[in-house]
Amino acid sequence: MKRVVVGLSGGVDSSVTAYLLKEQGYEVIGLFMKNWHDDSVTISNECPWLEDSNDAMIVAEKLGIPFQVVDLSEQYKERIVDYMFNEYEKGRTPNPDILCNREIKFDVFMDIALKLGVDYVATGHYCRKAEEKINGKMIYKLLAGKDNNKDQSYFLCQLSQEQLAKALFPIGELTKPEVREIAKKADLITAEKKDSQGLCFIGKVRLPEFLQQKLQPIVGEIVQIPSDFKQYTTSIPKFTTKEAELNYFSTKFSYQKEDGKVVGKHQGAHYFTKGQRKGLNVGGTKEALYVIETDVKENIIYTGEGKKHQGLYRNVLFVSNEEIHWIREDLELFMGYTLEVEARIRYRQKLEKATLYKVDSGLYVAFKNKQSAIQEGQFVAWYQNEELLGSGVIS
Template sequence: MVGVSGGVDSSVAAWLLAQAGEPLAGLFMQNWDDDGSGDCRAEEDRRDAVAVCGRIGIPFHFRDFSKEYWAGVFEHFLAEYAAGRTPNPDVLCNREVKFKHFLDAARALGAERIATGHYAQVARERGCWRLLRGADRDKDQSYFLHQLGQAQLAATLFPIGHLPKAQVRQIARDAGLPTHAKKDSTGICFIGERDFREFLGRYLPAQPGEIRDPRGVRVGEHPGVFYFTLGQREGLAIGGVRGRAAAPWYVVGKDVARNVLYVDQDRDSPWLLSSVLRSGPMHWVEGAPPASSFECTAQVRYRQHEEPCQVQVQDDGTLQVHFERPQRAATPGQSLVLYDGPACLGGAVIEATDAPTPAS
């Protein structure tokens, strides 16, 4: 059962499996109820998915997982923003919906395995399933898949994981797939192309408050601390401040309790840099850590190059990670993902860092 999203990647995944003679069908997941805004492309994507299945000549199925998405992903998303953290809903969507409810639905329809258009790879080595980076490093999505375990990987195929994006597009054109020129989707479906602040404000009414520099001096006013994340430059709307250079400002801290946003004019401000971070409970792809203390590489955000680090596994399953060089804007709520070469070892939520606290 191929998860057909209406995009070019899942379309080519289905095409390649069909060309290989695999018996297959497509299943489209609706994960968000239409809120009447017209900003979520679910209906357009569904039509495209139907057209792709028709072109390939495979059955099409539809399942509505919007209630499961709300309970398993969106409620957590809101709670994290309300706490002043920056969540990563794509990670939870993969764990709670695409590789849980979708997998269950596929099996109920008679499928033994599922396939998606993710840029990642699966390998069987030494009796274990391993999650590997996609061959196209710029499109690699293993970061978002780090919560998968042995059961999910044993039942999953990533048919385009060994291909560069340009070749995927070319295959789609050559095959006459109706999605071959479709623009890649970005962001989260339930937000779509709409204004993020307007959307979040529907669920988390925010109050304006002070913007201060790290020493506590007021330099402006914000519309709500929920709307900002560490390292962010856009949307601060800080005009010329007397006695300050005409340079960009960056978010370096948030105090939700006092409704204060802290900023600095140095992109690599010391208030943004951390060498040690503490995570929540770690999920290991192979079920256990390689050792209680080991060296590997890690990413603290998507599209970041992996950085060498020393990992200490704590007795409660959390991690303490020491980086060889300071990391910029490691953000509580985001994912710390560990790698051994191309293999994803697993990941956890960042809980805290040793970055200094503004105005403390």
């Protein structure tokens, strides 16, 4: 009888994960991760983790499995929260959920679980795992979840072969309605519970308010760039190499204050991200204004009118060598090689055709169609036939 630790979060997905594994004959242990108790930074007045750990405990009792709470708040603060503040301060946009999976759930948490002498760690992610022997070596594959609306493989795009080897995703073959149905039949308290929105395992976080506690508000100007800005219409140069061409198209537009007109004020460029529309509070335009660039040094936000504004779009992005991660290490690209893939730059974005180009300094991802709001600090993940092969942080 194999033993497995389930990360019980107090939600329906992890509850059903534990239930299914027990039905399959595993010896199941439930662990709840407490990821926060730093009073110097209040996350929200509602404290969901108490309610969530209570729900997780009730589910464990119902299933007759041992349960305990592990406190990972110190590691979470160091590896996730401090990193987030750092990135926002630099004007980049991190993805805490991806980091939380790489650094906390499948690292710190997995270590604790394996010390309990278990064979696997299971989570309630909507994704699947497959394995295949290739050249005499067992290779683990991360596949998209069967439920297209809920596929969460993107959040696991930084996992390694070692982490995948020990991971189980029992609900990856199911849809969300099926999961709720199983929970109802099993009479689990979480069957009707709403999905948590917010940072991984912290709960209800409003990001600007959270950031304001560490990054002080500084009043700056909002500048509107016209749709006929000169850089949008300059003729494309002739390129002598493919790399020169990729470099040209991956370079973002650069703006000066005098390129547009000042249309409002903001409380700090580091609170805004490319593609953002809410929170600008500027009226008087036919279409809504979108953030097309932030300059945290000069504390200026550059905006464009309408979601078709050219300043929002690029079709090439770059990932530096130290930020490239292959789940399928056996498929890693070497210098000069290319690979046809499908890729996405954010969760829930539909996969788009793209080509990877490996160069000396890193990896270019060239999309067939232009992508809106490519943002430094976010992750690009690439797939082939439902399998997530690798990912990287956008430079």
